[in-house]
Amino acid sequence: xxxxxxxxxxxxxxxxxxxxxxxxxxxxxxxxxxxxxxxxxxxxxxxxxxxxxxxxxxxxxxxxxxxxxxxxxxxxxxxxxxxxxxxxxxxxxxxxxxxxxxxxxxxxxxxxxxxxxxxxxxxxxxxxxxxxxxxxxxxxxxxxxxxxxxxxxxxxxxxxxxxxxxxxxxxxxxxxxxxxxxxxxxxxxxxxxxxxxxxxxxxxxxxxxxxxxxxxxxxxxxxxxxxxxxxxxxxxxxxxxxxxxxxxxxxxxxxxxxxxxxxxxxxxxxxxxxxxxxxxxxxxxxxx
Amino acid sequence: xxxxxxxxxxxxxxxxxxxxxxxxxxxxxxxxxxxxxxxxxxxxxxxxxxxxxxxxxxxxxxxxxxxxxxxxxxxxxxxxxxxxxxxxxxxxxxxxxxxxxxxxxxxxxxxxxxxxxxxxxxxxx
Numbered sequence: 482x483x484x485x486x487x488x489x490x491x492x493x494x495x496x497x498x499x500x501x502x503x504x505x506x507x508x509x510x511x512x513x514x515x516x517x518x519x520x521x522x523x524x525x526x527x528x529x530x531x532x533x534x535x536x537x538x539x540x541x542x543x544x545x546x547x548x549x550x551x552x553x554x555x556x557x558x559x560x561x562x563x564x565x566x567x568x569x570x571x572x573x574x575x576x577x578x579x580x581x582x583x584x585x586x587x588x589x590x591x592x593x594x595x596x597x598x599x600x601x602x603x604x605x606x607x608x609x610x611x612x613x614x615x616x617x618x619x620x621x622x623x624x625x626x627x628x629x630x631x632x633x634x635x636x637x638x639x640x641x642x643x644x645x646x647x648x649x650x651x652x653x654x655x656x657x658x659x660x661x662x663x664x665x666x667x668x669x670x671x672x673x674x675x676x677x678x679x680x681x682x683x684x685x686x687x688x689x690x691x692x693x694x695x696x697x698x699x700x701x702x703x704x705x706x707x708x709x710x711x712x713x714x715x716x717x718x719x720x721x722x723x724x725x726x727x728x729x730x731x732x733x734x735x736x737x738x739x740x741x742x743x744x745x746x747x748x749x750x751x752x753x754x755x756x757x758x759x760x761x762x763x764x765x766x767x768x769x
Numbered sequence: 770x771x772x773x774x775x776x777x778x779x780x781x782x783x784x785x786x787x788x789x790x791x792x793x794x795x796x797x798x799x800x801x802x803x804x805x806x807x808x809x810x811x812x813x814x815x816x817x818x819x820x821x822x823x824x825x826x827x828x829x830x831x832x833x834x835x836x837x838x839x840x841x842x843x844x845x846x847x848x849x850x851x852x853x854x855x856x857x858x859x860x861x862x863x864x865x866x867x868x869x870x871x872x873x874x875x876x877x878x879x880x881x882x883x884x885x886x887x888x889x890x891x892x893x894x
Contacts, residue, residue, distance in 0.1 A: 510809075511819060511820070519836070637859040654812075654813050654816070655813065657809065657819065658809050658810070658813060660809065676816065678818070678821075679819055679820050694818065694820045694821075695818055695820075696781065696783065696817075696818055696820065696821045697784050700781045700782075752779070
């Protein structure tokens with residue numbers, strides 16, 4: 482599998498926040514989720530891919546090409562969906578679509594109409610009268626109708642109810658039935674990623690904590706819970722963070738197999754969810 | 770092809786997939802030469818990752834249960850009955866090794882283990 486996106490040593494400095502040494506790749510034909518707490522740098526990465534802000538160092542290659550030198554060509558193949566869809570407020574959907582379609586060679590009008598119907602939208606509706614969820618769907622319909630090879634979305638499921646989210650995620654899964662299509666989306670809703678992502682890249686405080694296949698992460702990370710104070714976090718192989726409460730100690734490990742093999746008496750060992758991982762690493766106490 | 774994925778199972782998802790496909794090949798529910806869904810179709814159907822279905826198919830191929838033909842898809846491999854029996858025997862053997870190891874850890878003697886086996890065999894017959 483070749484890569485749709487390759488990011489190497491990416492850096493962006495803001496006052497009080499630095500995105501640093503970000504390196505990861507998104508293989509073609511897969512869905513990757515960018516996960517991390519608010520303010521971790523997810524949106525910054527998405528904006529750097531789209532060249533909406535200037536990078537300070539590093540390289541971004543999309544479809545094998547530098548995203549600055551080949552910007553117009555690359556962008557014509559990306560369907561970008563903002564966290565808050567932005568289109569002229571007072572226009573009807575069909576008017577927006579015909580304006581947008583002029584920019585894309587691959588625009589497929591009948592596909593667009595099918596998508597609207599599927600999303601229960603009418604071409605005659607006015608954009609500003611749509612709910613947030615419907616705006617999101619319209620935005621996705623535009624991205625899909627121009628035959629984008631890469632769908633890039635920033636927090637697409639935030640503020641959507643579970644039914645909407647499920648529909649959207651199902652659509653993404655259906656999209657990558659075509660192995661030339663790739664999806665990268667950021668989200669802090671970990672259950673969405675658990676449902677749909679092939680790869681997960683975890684960003685924390687401007688750095689990549691890991692970038693790996695989702696099932697591999699869910700199979701190798703675990704949480705060990707022990708009652709009382711007989712256990713120390715250092716005793717757990719692969720410990721990456723812990724939480725101590727009055728009655729128990731909880732330790733996050735990235736080596737579940739080793740933890741299961743080691744003789745830890747009086748403990749409960751579970752697989753970690755993405756939420757567990759985000760929680761333990763996000764709260765500090767982390768050996769990241 | 771019938772596959773059920775449990776998210777609460779301690780077994781990795783690819784193992785759940787390979788185990789169930791293997792079982793269906795061994796018991797004849799999936800016949801020789803029958804075509805399997807593509808890794809993308811299967812992933813969509815089971816709502817799991819394409820990487821996971823790909824890995825499951827690779828494992829099955831490595832163990833000789835299925836063949837993958839570039840551009841045509843994956844098929845249940847031609848099995849000869851001897852080979853199949855051998856594979857099943859191997860599974861039984863592996864499980865017995867496990868049982869013996871556990872027994873050793875617990876200090877169960879060979880005679881005691883044999884007695885347990887005889888009992889189980891008699892009951893299930």
